[in-house]
Amino acid sequence: MSAGYATLISAAELDRHLGTPGWVIVDCRHDLANPAFGRDAYAREHLPGAVHLHLDDDLSGPRSGRNGRHPLPDPALLAARLGACGIANDSQVVAYDDAGGMYAARLWWLLRWLGHERVAVLDGGYQAWCAATKVLDSTPARPPAAHFSPRVCAGLAVDADYVAAHLDDEAMVLIDARSPDRFRGENESLDPVGGRIPGACNRFFRDNLDASGRFLPAAQLRTDFTALLGGRPPAAVVNQCGSGVTACHNLLAMEIAGLPGARLYAGSWSEWCADPARPLVSG
Structure with missing residues (x-):
């Protein structure tokens, strides 16, 4: 198939x-x-x-x-x-x-x-x-049930312990998908603490889109993310955001760009900041 x-x-x-x-x-x-x-x-x-x-x-x-x-x-x-x-x-x-x-x-x-x-x-x-098309429906869909058998790719995700252990490792590229102000620790409205994980760089997920809300061409996305990689392979990237949602947008953008292999820190900032022992920076 x-x-x-x-x-x-x-x-x-x-x-x-x-x-x-x-x-x-x-x-x-x-x-x-x-x-x-x-x-x-x-x-x-x-x-x-x-x-x-x-x-x-x-x-x-x-x-x-x-x-x-x-x-x-x-x-x-x-x-x-x-x-x-x-x-x-x-x-x-x-x-x-x-x-x-x-x-x-x-x-x-x-x-x-x-x-x-x-x-x-x-x-x-x-x-x-x-x-x-303008074609829409208001009737709830009731499709026949199917069987979905998961084959979990555990290597696509990392946890807080992994991120903490690699904070000083140049081989990890931590990309934060939140807006620039939240990345700086300003205007935090979703989580109780503002700031970011030390060493993270910022790629606001909306920067993957053009003015019409469609994804930028693959070549442009590749140029943008290659600049963040700094010569390191896509597999070095750990994508995060506030709660592991918009980070997936960056993961999709990297896939479109032909840069597969990056991973997700699903807990992201909302998990990271819940432990006061974990370091954070702002500004």
Whole structure:
């Protein structure tokens, strides 16, 4: 079987595949400040045949207060939820949101983590779809259940202990996807402590997008991320953000750029700052 779509898909391409057996469209819309937003938006209207997965309830695990705002879900539970949505190991999955891919990229990475390559993010998201086709649905999708067997790629993620052990290691490139002000420790509205992990460099995830909300060309992304690498291989990169969500956007951008092999620190700043013994810097 071919790899299918493994990074991005355009609205025009997706439109040509609507109704294709084995294709599953997933609505990942969310609002960090209003957790009910995604479900409400899905109920009003969504792409034809799309199912909805919720960032907090489906794409994250239980929070302990010390493991970050969006810890990784249990692989078996996530696999069962994917199967309930009609996703099998040979499905072509397309994820979308209305926020430049910041939530859809989380599902893209989680499926990669579970060993599933045939997953793409709708480039330009909900807005691009509406501009291209206007075809929407308000009926909740109820696809036949499928079986999804996870093959966890443990090497795609690192934990806080790994990051702490490599803070002074020039071989690790820690890239923070948060906005520049939050990276500096200013205007922190989501976590109780402002600042960043020592040694991190900043690549705001929205810098991966053009003015229309679509991803920049692969060559431009490659130039940008190569500058951050400083001659080190992509496998040296650990991507993080506030809670392991927008870091996946940078991981997707690196994949588009032809720089695969980077890893995710899923706990990210929200986990890191929960332990006062861990060092931090600001400014």
